[in-house]
Amino acid sequence: MKATVLVRPKPGILDAQGEAVESALEHLGFAVSGARIGKIVDLEVDAADEAEARTQVEQMCEKLLANPLIESYEIELHG
Amino acid sequence: MASPQPRIGVVMYPGSNDDHDALWALAALDAEAVPVWHGEPELPELDAVVLPGGFSYGDYLRCGAIARFSPATAAVRDFAEAGGLVLGICNGFQVLCEAGLLPGVLLRNESLRFVCRDVRLTVERDDLPFTARCTRGQRLVIPVKHGDGRWFAPPALAAELEANRQIVLRYAEPVNGSVGDVAGVCNEHGNVMGLMPHPEHAVDPLLGSADGALILAALVDAARDRALLSV
Numbered sequence: 001m002k003a004t005v006l007v008r009p010k011p012g013i014l015d016a017q018g019e020a021v022e023s024a025l026e027h028l029g030f031a032v033s034g035a036r037i038g039k040i041v042d043l044e045v046d047a048a049d050e051a052e053a054r055t056q057v058e059q060m061c062e063k064l065l066a067n068p069l070i071e072s073y074e075i076e077l078h079g
Numbered sequence: 080m081a082s083p084q085p086r087i088g089v090v091m092y093p094g095s096n097d098d099h100d101a102l103w104a105l106a107a108l109d110a111e112a113v114p115v116w117h118g119e120p121e122l123p124e125l126d127a128v129v130l131p132g133g134f135s136y137g138d139y140l141r142c143g144a145i146a147r148f149s150p151a152t153a154a155v156r157d158f159a160e161a162g163g164l165v166l167g168i169c170n171g172f173q174v175l176c177e178a179g180l181l182p183g184v185l186l187r188n189e190s191l192r193f194v195c196r197d198v199r200l201t202v203e204r205d206d207l208p209f210t211a212r213c214t215r216g217q218r219l220v221i222p223v224k225h226g227d228g229r230w231f232a233p234p235a236l237a238a239e240l241e242a243n244r245q246i247v248l249r250y251a252e253p254v255n256g257s258v259g260d261v262a263g264v265c266n267e268h269g270n271v272m273g274l275m276p277h278p279e280h281a282v283d284p285l286l287g288s289a290d291g292a293l294i295l296a297a298l299v300d301a302a303r304d305r306a307l308l309s310v
Binding site for chain 1: 140141144145148177183184186187188189190191229231232233256
């Protein structure tokens with residue numbers, strides 16, 4: 001089963017990359033705010049069903065893919 | 080009677096690059112410096128351990144996130160939990176934070192620039208095995224070289240660490256945007272410390288400063304005391 005993990009800096013964490021990108025977008029003439037930069041991890045998970053896949057990916061997030069002090073994560077499963 | 084030479088291990092991860100400088104500096108300060116390969120599930124007989132600077136596992140995902148799971152790190156965790164002395168320098172500090180042996184996390188510098196220069200530090204604690212040769216309030220000059228050195232802890236945790244006196248070193252000038260200008264922290268028991276500056280690059284006045292030797296020599300002293308106890 002394919003899974004996508006979105007890892008985002010938590011609200012309130014200074015995201016220097018997001019700020020730099022936002023300022024570059026402003027220089028290009030775009031009216032933007034709140035740019036935040038995270039990560040995408042695409043995975044193929046060996047699991048019997050969606051529930052098992054989700055449990056596995058949640059464990060991956062807790063143990064390695066995200067640092068709970070600074071990052072939140074969101075899991076998307078694609079049949 | 081000659082005092083024993085303490086044995087201090089330096090863990091070599093794939094991508095460590097300050098391991099040899101750490102080994103050299105510890106040997107120059109009269110320790111027996113012992114390289115420890117990252118794949119080793121058990122540490123040899125040691126009186127202290129140093130996790131060196133570098134880019135372990137390419138700094139992939141987050142700095143230190145993957146080194147945290149190497150067999151040697153598990154052995155270092157056991158060593159630390161048994162009260163052993165562990166010093167993490169730069170990437171070693173990042174590994175200790177990711178492993179949960181030290182509080183907080185190191186983030187990309189606020190400037191997004193790699194900082195590589197001598198910086199001034201203020202010593203906040205002089206009662207640790209790592210700072211016993213310093214005095215509280217002393218200024219040290221030690222180089223930093225990092226892109227991800229902005230120490231961060233959420234406000235409640237940062238306040239708790241301040242109250243517990245776990246902040247050991249602060250920058251005395253703007254460097255990377257760390258919360259509270261924190262440059263180094265210790266664990267609750269004071270046997271594990273991490274810092275972003277590189278004491279192993281400042282052990283000889285020829286290189287601009289020997290202030291780093293104050294920290295490493297204090298570690299050697301403390302390791303020697305432990306070696307004497309175990310004889």
